[in-house]
Amino acid sequence: MSAAFRTGIVGQELNEIGEPGEAAWPELPVELRDCAYSPDRTGYDGVKSNYLRVGNPRLVLMAANEDQAGAAVRYAETVRQATGQAPRLSLRSGGHGLNASSVNDGGIVLDVSQLKRLRFEDEAAGLLWVQAGATWGDVAGFLTPHDMVLTSGNFGDTGVGGLSNAGGVGYFVRADGLTIDRLRAVRLIGADGRVRLVDAEADPELFWGVRGGGSQLGLVTDYLFQASRLGTQRGDASVVLQRASYQAADLGGFMAAWGDLMRSAPREFTSFLRVQAIGGGRHVVQATNVWKGDDTERALPVLEAAAGLAPLAGHTAHLLSYPEMVPTPRQAHYGQQQLRMRDGLVDVVDANLGAAVAESLSRPSAVLYEIRFLGGAVADVPSDATAWAGRSQEALAVLWTEPLGEAAQDDAFAPVRALSSGAYGAYASDLRPEFAEFVWPGPTGERLRRLAQRQDPHQLFNQGLRLAR
Ligand SMILES: Cc1cc2nc3c(=O)[nH]c(=O)nc-3n(C[C@H](O)[C@H](O)[C@H](O)COP(=O)(O)OP(=O)(O)OC[C@H]3O[C@@H](n4cnc5c(N)ncnc54)[C@H](O)[C@@H]3O)c2cc1C
Known part of the structure; x- marks a missing residue:
C-alpha cells in the first residue's frame, strides 16, 4: 500500500479498500457529469473536505436528486467491476461525522447535502x-x-x-x-x-x-x-432552558447526587453535563438542562433540585423557542475541527463514575467530558428492537481529546471505558473494528x-x- 493512502487523520489507518489511481476507472455516465468534481475542476477545493478532515478524493459527486444519488452508487459498482476492487465510497450529508469518514483520499465522496426538502x-x-x-x-x-x-x-x-x-x-x-x-x-x-x-x-x-x-x-x-x-401557550415550541455552573470540590459526590436526581426526574427533564478540571482536584461542572414544553409550574421542583446539587457559580433559567437552543452557523467545511472524541454508554451514574471522570481528565490528551443522562423513553425500547442495543445504561459519556493519537486517546478514556458496556458509534472518532464490536455487541453485531x-x-x-x- 502506498504511503499516501496510509494517512488517516483520526490516527488510524484508513480502510484499506481499493488502490485508487492504479487502474483506470470507467468513464462517468452522462447523468453524473454536471455534479462531478475532480481535482482539476473549479470548485473542488470547496467540496473535498468535511468538518474534521481535509479530503483528497478522486471524485466528489454532489447529487442534486435521488436519481443522481442512485447513479453515483451504480458508478461506484462499475468501478469495482472494472478494477476488481471497490473504490472508497464515502457518504456525506452534513459533513459533521466525528470519525471523519465522509471524505477520503483517492476514492469517491457521494454528497447528498443538496437533498434538503x-x-x-x-x-x-x-x-x-x-x-x-x-x-x-x-x-x-x-x-x-x-x-x-x-x-x-x-x-x-x-x-x-x-x-x-x-x-x-x-x-x-x-x-x-x-x-x-x-x-x-x-x-x-x-x-x-x-x-x-x-x-x-x-x-x-x-x-x-x-x-x-x-x-x-x-x-x-x-x-x-x-x-x-x-x-405550548405561545405555540412556538417553547422549552425551559436552565444553565447552571458549579465548582465541584468532590466530583464523585456531585455525580452521585446528579444520578439520584435524574433517576427520579420527570421525563420532560433532560440534563447534559460538561465537566472540566481546573487544577487542585477541583472541577467545573456546567449543566444544560431542558424541560420539554412551557409548563413552568411542573418544571420548577426539578429545576430547584438541580440548582441545589452543589454551590452555584452561575445560574439562569428562562423560556425560549427550541431553535434558539441549536446554533446553526452554516459554516463551510475545511477540516477545521481538531479535537477527537471517545464515548461509552456507562451503566450507572454514581460516585465511581465521578472518580473515573476525574482520573480521566487528569491524563494528557483529555480536554473535557460531556455526560448525558439517558433512561426514560430510551429504556422503554427492548434492546433487540433496533440495532442500538444499549437500552439499560444510564448515561452517555463523551471525552473530547487533543489529537495525540489513538493510544493517548484510549489511555485518557480508559477509566470511563471500564465502566461502560457499549458505545454510540457516531459520537466518537474511532473507526477500528474493535470499536464497532463495542457499539454493536453480541447478538446485535451478529445480526x-x-x-x-x-x-x-x-x-x-x-x-x-x-x-x-
Ligand atoms: C459539533 C457536533 C455536535 C454534535 N452533537 C450531537 C448531539 O447532540 N447528539 C448526537 O446524537 N450526535 C451529535 N453529534 C454527532 C453527529 O450526530 C454525528 O457525527 C453524525 O454522524 C453527523 O452527521 P452528518 O450528516 O453531519 O455527518 P457526515 O460527516 O455527513 O456523515 C457521517 C457518517 O454518516 C454516514 N452517513 C452520512 N450520510 C448518510 C446517509 N445519507 N445515509 C447513510 N449513511 C450516511 C457515513 O458513514 C458518514 O461517514 C455531534 C457532532 C458534532 C460535530
Whole structure:
C-alpha cells in the first residue's frame, strides 16, 4: 500500500479498500457529469473536505436528486467491476461525522447535502419526511411554527443523514427516546443503486438495521419521522432552558447526587453535563438542562433540585423557542475541527463514575467530558428492537481529546471505558473494528453483520464505522 493512502487523520489507518489511481476507472455516465468534481475542476477545493478532515478524493459527486444519488452508487459498482476492487465510497450529508469518514483520499465522496426538502406526510399525526441533506437546524426551524419538536442533537449544523442511522441523543431524549426511535420509514439506496421504501412492513429486518446500524446498509435519502407536539401557550415550541455552573470540590459526590436526581426526574427533564478540571482536584461542572414544553409550574421542583446539587457559580433559567437552543452557523467545511472524541454508554451514574471522570481528565490528551443522562423513553425500547442495543445504561459519556493519537486517546478514556458496556458509534472518532464490536455487541453485531452481507455483499459502502466481515 502506498504511503499516501496510509494517512488517516483520526490516527488510524484508513480502510484499506481499493488502490485508487492504479487502474483506470470507467468513464462517468452522462447523468453524473454536471455534479462531478475532480481535482482539476473549479470548485473542488470547496467540496473535498468535511468538518474534521481535509479530503483528497478522486471524485466528489454532489447529487442534486435521488436519481443522481442512485447513479453515483451504480458508478461506484462499475468501478469495482472494472478494477476488481471497490473504490472508497464515502457518504456525506452534513459533513459533521466525528470519525471523519465522509471524505477520503483517492476514492469517491457521494454528497447528498443538496437533498434538503422537508414536508409533512400527515401534519396532524406529526409525520414528516426529511431529506438526508437537511440539518437539524433546518428541522427545528421547520417544526417550530407547528409547535413541534424532533429530538436530535445540540448543534444545528449537524446533518440529518449521519445522525439518523446511528442514534441521536438530543435534548428530549428522556421524553422521546433516541432520534432513531422516532423513525417510521426510510427511502434507501442499496448497493444495486435502486431506491426502496423500508419500513416495518416492507422489510422489517432492514428497518431494524437502519435504526442504529450506521451506513453499512446503504445510503438513506429520506427519513419519515414522528415529531412530537408540545402544546405550548405561545405555540412556538417553547422549552425551559436552565444553565447552571458549579465548582465541584468532590466530583464523585456531585455525580452521585446528579444520578439520584435524574433517576427520579420527570421525563420532560433532560440534563447534559460538561465537566472540566481546573487544577487542585477541583472541577467545573456546567449543566444544560431542558424541560420539554412551557409548563413552568411542573418544571420548577426539578429545576430547584438541580440548582441545589452543589454551590452555584452561575445560574439562569428562562423560556425560549427550541431553535434558539441549536446554533446553526452554516459554516463551510475545511477540516477545521481538531479535537477527537471517545464515548461509552456507562451503566450507572454514581460516585465511581465521578472518580473515573476525574482520573480521566487528569491524563494528557483529555480536554473535557460531556455526560448525558439517558433512561426514560430510551429504556422503554427492548434492546433487540433496533440495532442500538444499549437500552439499560444510564448515561452517555463523551471525552473530547487533543489529537495525540489513538493510544493517548484510549489511555485518557480508559477509566470511563471500564465502566461502560457499549458505545454510540457516531459520537466518537474511532473507526477500528474493535470499536464497532463495542457499539454493536453480541447478538446485535451478529445480526447486523448478516444483514450487511445480504445488503452489500461486495462491501461498496465501505467508509463509515462498520463490522469486519
Ligand atoms: C459539533 C457536533 C455536535 C454534535 N452533537 C450531537 C448531539 O447532540 N447528539 C448526537 O446524537 N450526535 C451529535 N453529534 C454527532 C453527529 O450526530 C454525528 O457525527 C453524525 O454522524 C453527523 O452527521 P452528518 O450528516 O453531519 O455527518 P457526515 O460527516 O455527513 O456523515 C457521517 C457518517 O454518516 C454516514 N452517513 C452520512 N450520510 C448518510 C446517509 N445519507 N445515509 C447513510 N449513511 C450516511 C457515513 O458513514 C458518514 O461517514 C455531534 C457532532 C458534532 C460535530
